[in-house]
Amino acid sequence: MATQVTKTANAQRGSSFLRIAIALQTLTIFLQAVSAGLLLTSSYGEMLHSVGARVMYGASMLYVLVAVLAWKPGGGSPRPVWHASGFLVLASVQVVLGIAHVPSVHLPLGVLMFGLSVLALARR
Numbered sequence: 001m002a003t004q005v006t007k008t009a010n011a012q013r014g015s016s017f018l019r020i021a022i023a024l025q026t027l028t029i030f031l032q033a034v035s036a037g038l039l040l041t042s043s044y045g046e047m048l049h050s051v052g053a054r055v056m057y058g059a060s061m062l063y064v065l066v067a068v069l070a071w072k073p074g075g076g077s078p079r080p081v082w083h084a085s086g087f088l089v090l091a092s093v094q095v096v097l098g099i100a101h102v103p104s105v106h107l108p109l110g111v112l113m114f115g116l117s118v119l120a121l122a123r124r
Helices: 002-041 045-071 079-099 103-123
Strands: none
Touching: 002 045, 002 079, 002 103, 045 079, 079 103
16 A cells, blocks of 8 residues: 555656656747747857757756656656657757758757647646
């Protein structure tokens, strides 16, 4: 009985951390859109967008880490691990496209990532 209560508490805590990680990822992707606008209109926009890309990538890695920790020891579903891994793959593609200066794919992919991240946040 005590083990079942502990598992439930761990699953709820893992779910809370997962929601925070998704919210952080969503926020960083949104800030990337803002810095992309600044990239077009100001001299410091490129630096902000570059720093933001690193932060967004870090937030995607954090999402994977939290999803794994919520799943394995917490006893949660493995589905968030797949979602988080998919976001990390999208973030990797996004970084490569940004470095290669391919805005025709980079921008729509960013919009898709933001939409998917908002959807993931709403589902949590």
